[in-house]
Amino acid sequence: MAELDTVLSLVADGDEYSLHAAADQSRFVLRYKPDDLAADLSGEDAERFRGDYETVKSQLPEGSSDQVLAQLWDQGGYSWLAGQDG
Numbered sequence: 504m505a506e507l508d509t510v511l512s513l514v515a516d517g518d519e520y521s522l523h524a525a526a527d528q529s530r531f532v533l534r535y536k537p538d539d540l541a542a543d544l545s546g547e548d549a550e551r552f553r554g555d556y557e558t559v560k561s562q563l564p565e566g567s568s569d570q571v572l573a574q575l576w577d578q579g580g581y582s583w584l585a586g587q588d589g
Contacts, residue, residue, distance in 0.1 A: 517569030520576065528553050533572060533581055534588055541588035542581045555579050 511523035511532055523532045530545040531552050544552045552575070559574045560566075566574075576582050 515568040515572060517567055517572065519569050520572035522556075522568070522572055531556075533576065533585075535576055535582070535585065539588045540582070540585040542576075542584040543586075544581070544584065548584065552579075552581065 511525055511530065513521065514524045514531075515522040519536050521534045521536065523534075524530065529549055530543070531549055532541055532543050533552070534541045555575055556571075559571050559579070563571055563574065
């Protein structure tokens with residue numbers, strides 16, 4: 504499972520959420536820290552997330568990492584893809 508061995512770098516970090524991504528953006532991990540949940544996104548989910556992330560960032564140019572990532576988690580529906588982190 505080479506996909507799981509992909510090195511992820513921190514892209515955005517807030518008090519409640521963090522986002523990590525592969526250098527080629529083929530995989531993202533969106534974490535909700537208070538409940539130790541993570542959505543591990545690859546393939547078509549990663550492609551959709553990449554577009555959604557850019558859209559929300561452009562809609563909230565002054566938004567904090569938590570504001571942007573919360574928008575994706577709640578209204579973007581990525582919380583439905585989450586499971587226990589670790």
